Amino acid sequence: NSFCTLLESVFATMASKKQQVTKLLKAESERVKMVELHPKEPLVICALYSGQVTLWNYESQTLLKSFDICDLPVRCVKFITRLQSFVCGSDDMQVRVYNYNTMERTATFEAHLDYIRCIAVHDTLPIILTSSDDMTIRMFDWTKNWACTMTFEGHSHYVMAVTFNPKDPSTFATASLDETIMVWNISTPVRNFMLEGHEGGVNCVEYYPGGDKPYLISGSDDNTVRVWDYQTKACIQTLPSHNHYVTCVAFHPDLPLVFTGSEDETINTFSTQTWRSEMTSSYDMGRAWCISVKPKCNKVALAFDRGLLVLNVGKDDPVMSMDANGKIFFAQTNEIVRLDVKNSVDKDVADGELIQLPAKEVGSCEGIPKKILHGPNGQYVAVLMDDDEYIVNSALGWRSKCFGHAIAFVWGNDPGTFAILENAYTLKTFKQFKLKETVKLDGAADLLFGGPLLGARIDGNVCFFDWDSLRIVRQISETADEVVWSDSGELAALVTASGTFVLKYNPEAVAEAFASGAEADEDGLECAFDLVEEIEVKMRRAMWVGDCLLYVNKSERVCYYIGGETTSLAVIQRGFSLLGYVAKENRLYCMDKERSVIAYQLHTSVIDFKTAVVREDLDAARGLLSKIPEGMRQ
Structure with missing residues (x-):
């Protein structure tokens, strides 16, 4: 519908190709x-x-x-x-x-002598603020039987909005039809200061949620949106936003975007980096009254004359990568921070217990990172940005090694080897950071997959290429969202929307076919893969540990699969995503957008034992049994 079309276009600011926009709820109502x-x-x-x-x-x-x-x-x-x-x-x-x-x-x-327009709830104190057409703001304390503990007076017309400052919750801002915004402190009934500039009543006001800019944004009956620096008390931008009263404004919690809604039945989206309008559209639900966003999340809720919409825009997974030794790089807006689980996690920490790791800022990007990828030996880290630029930096000093334009990026198995999609029809490979091969694709590609073979999703199919020659090895008629390879390169998992296919790769058969000059059909070499099993589970994220496939299902349950047997490990907290496995620690790590980490014990000895049993290598299994901790032998 027109709303999804709007958001697909709006979030083209995150990338030049269409982002994932999912309508979670549409509820028609009064x-x-x-x-x-x-x-x-x-x-x-x-x-x-x-x-x-x-x-x-x-x-x-x-x-x-x-x-x-x-x-x-x-x-x-x-x-x-x-x-x-x-x-x-x-x-x-x-x-x-x-x-x-x-x-x-x-x-x-x-609470008031006239209509109540807005309520704000303090994050930590037992207080709420209410604003009203009686031109006052009042504070109530629920530990004092909801007594009114202070009345704030100063506006000369209806007070339409009140909001706490997330960076300093002792202060709050109000918007009024007297054409002003006022900033207050909860400790005194006298305002701190007033912001003037709108030429009509002010209907809405919100604080910028990040810590790097002292911004307020307001919407008015003068049809404009204004951006204020509340430290200098100056209006830094006036955005000619709408053709009717602006009723609601909201900053995206993570991306450099701001949304505005109006009685002209449109939603506008602006970049907070350039303050340019990215998109304007209307969509048959009447006037817009409220926009709500969820911290550290991509959920957006919108209120209209004719109901409610809730959408998920983009992916909720944090932008992060961890190498085999537990070194983590994490993107917070355009900042990159480094964390390390080594020597930071108590060996006695309980499974699922929240762990806060010390973080060090290592640099910033001109664009907003949408993917971070460690190279095969952890020496280099690639960052792919929302504007389809990539940069490869050294992991140790965060020094730039190379950069360029790409809509997709993957590492090969050898250091310095990687591939990019320069555009949907041009695939390039690099060796030792220098261009090696370029191939024009027969169809439109939108994803790349690394591993012993170079994978590309082309017109909804997965095509595997030889890294050196870019000859096609095999085409599989499945629309995979992810292809993950085991460390040995023997097994590959194709993760699709409905289930996962576990394949066994036959490199000797492929090499023999190439050497003999055997003719391949349009789907490549049939001998390249054998189907091991189809797992009818929708996986959110998957990774291999040895021959063990770890994944999170849609019920937030962490499971692992070995040779046809699936074992449940834990149920993770909402908002956490698989980060990686550190063999030296015998732990699987998960992380959320707030950089909180949780860990679960999974001993390599258990994995190796179960793998040996599946392969019917009973001698190896007996030898491994003694290495399994006593409490895990049942």
Whole structure:
């Protein structure tokens, strides 16, 4: 539909080719005035003009609960996750608090003398702020039976929005129809300062979530969006955003993008690096009233006259890479940091326990990294950016080795060997960082896969090439999202949307066929691969440890597969992705977007023993049994 078309185009700023945009939920309803995404669970809550609050699970696309609040519009709703509750404000001047699990109403009180427009919940203190058409902002403390502990006065018209500063939560900003933005401190009822410049009422205000820019952004009835430096108190940009009142603004939590919504029924997206408009579109759901984003996540919720949309834009996996020794590179926006599990993780740490590793900033990129890849021996690291540029740096000093343009990049098995897709039809290989071969492809390619053979996804098929000659070895009619090879190069796993194919590679047969000049059919050499097994599991990420295939399934369960047998290892926390395995530590590591790490013990002796049993090498299995820790021999 037109909305997905919009976001596919909008997020062309992340890459020149189409990004993955998934509609998680579309719920048609009465006018939705405010939405908020739960910070941890797959929940979204909506305040409806008809007087209800609805709670949805956007993963299962189900309406979980509906609360009849009052007969008047509910204009604002926010989660209070510490209380497993939500708080809402309505046109009867009442604030109500409900436990969203039990549906019990735990508090009701008159908060203002006129309509309540907005609510902000403090991250750590037991307080909320409410703003109203009575021109005040009020602070309430739930540990004091929801007593009003302070009233902030200074605006001369309706106060439309209130938001805490994420970098300094003792301060907050408000937006008013008196055409001003005011910044306050929760310790005093007198404002810190005022920002003037809009030529119409100000409907919305938000803080920039990153730590590198002291920015506020506001939207107004003058149809513009303004960007403010709240340290210098200067307006640094005025964006001619819409043809009608601007009702909502939101920064993307990770990408250099800002969204704006309006009564002109459009959503605009701007780059925060250039402040240029990236896309404008409308899409048949009426006026836009609210945009909610989820920290460290790609979820976006939008409220309209005719309902709610929740989308996942791009991939939620963090941009990271770990080598075999546990050295990690991690991208935070355009900054690259280095972490190391060696000597940083207590040997007695429990499985699944959160580990915070010390991080060191090593450099920054001009673009936003979308992939980081360690080379085969860990000496070099490649970073592929959203603008389809790549750079290869030394892992030790982060010094540039080479760079160029590519829509895809993979390493070969030899140091200094890699391949790129310069565009959808041009494949190039490099040896010792120098161009070796160039081939024009017969179809459009969008992904490359490294390993003993060079893989490319071309017109939905996986094509394997010989690294040296770029001769086709085999074409497989499956649309793989990932191809991972075992360290021995004997096994390959083709991960597709519906399942995974485990293949055995026959390099001797391929070499013999090439040497004899045997004719290959259009699908290449049939002798190149044997199908070992089809695993009917949707894998989020997969990797090999020896001949053991580790993966995370859609239920967030970490499993490993050896010779037809699948064993469950653990259920990981939501938001974590497989990072890698360090054999010296006998641990599998996972990481999230906040750089938190969790680890799970998986002894190589267990893997080697099970592999020997599968291969019916009983002598080797008996020899390995003594190396398995006592508690793991059952």
